[in-house]
Amino acid sequence: MSLLSNCLFVRQVLYRTGAFSPSTFMNASRLSTVFRYASTNSSAQEQKQNETTPSSADQPIENQTQTEQKSNVDLKQLQEQNAKLTEDANEFKDRYRRALAETENTRVRFNKLVNDAKVFGIQGFCKDLLEVADILNLALANTPQQPSTDITALTKDFNNLRQGLVMTEERMQKIFAKNGLVQIKPNEGDKFDPNFHDALFQAKIPEKTSGTIMQVMKTGYRLQDRVIRAAQVGVAQ
Structure with missing residues (x-):
């Protein structure tokens, strides 16, 4: 039984027993009006609260939807991070391969330079020695193959040979000192x-x-x- 029904019942009992006077009637009417307003206001508040507060049956669905949305966002972020890391890894691999190739090319060039230095490092020294060979060839060309029986001619040939050897020695020592x-x-x-x-x-x-x-x-x-x-x-x- 509602609060308004209780008030009406009390007023009816008072009226039948004679304890209900006009002033009492006015007070009861006022009280009934207050109770009616309070009941109406309470019902309106309950209805508003029911409208604003989600039901217990709807809450799991909303929570599940929010969880799924968050999971989708996290999955998308992870996929983007994975794609970025994969791209970086491929770039590092490419740089590593290029570095290896460049290192190998440098090693080959260095070995070639070392071999060239071994082979052609004495090129200048050999070129200088050619002058010594020229002097020796000139000395041999001016020396007769058969010794002369003339003592004067033999002495001249010997002096020419000795002079050629001296020139060769001097030139060779200069080349040595130069190097x-x-x-x-x-x-x-x-x-x-x-x-x-x-x-x-x-x-x-x-x-x-x-x-x-x-x-x-x-x-x-x-x-x-x-x-x-x-x-x-x-x-x-």
Whole structure:
């Protein structure tokens, strides 16, 4: 039973028992009006609340829809990230292959340069030695194949040959010096130096100081500061 029905029932009981007076009737009417307004307002609020508040049956559907939408967004983002990472990986692979190819080409070029340096590194030195060969050929051309019986002619031929050999030696030493090749030619009596000299033998010589060079067997050579061949000498004890 609603609140309005209760009010009407109370008013009817009071009227039958005689306890209902005009003032009481007015108060009851007012009270009934208030109760009717309150009931109407309460019903309207309940209806409005029911309209604004989603039902428990609709909430799971809405939550499921929101979850699906969020999942679709996350899936799309993951697909975009995967595509970007795949593109970056392919780019890095391409760069790696290019770097390998460039490294291999550099290695091949470097090996070729090394081989060319080995083969043609002495090209300038060989070109300078051609002058020595020219001098030797000239000396041989001016020397008769058969020795002369004339002592004057024989002496002349010998002098020409010796002069050619001297010119060859001088020219060759100039070429050596030009290319950084210097003679190691010690004199007798010089102190033995194991850095530049190679002792082939030792002998006790009374008139020689111990540890000095008493004979030069072969001249040594050094290229710049590096000894190519030490001078071969005999050392006095």
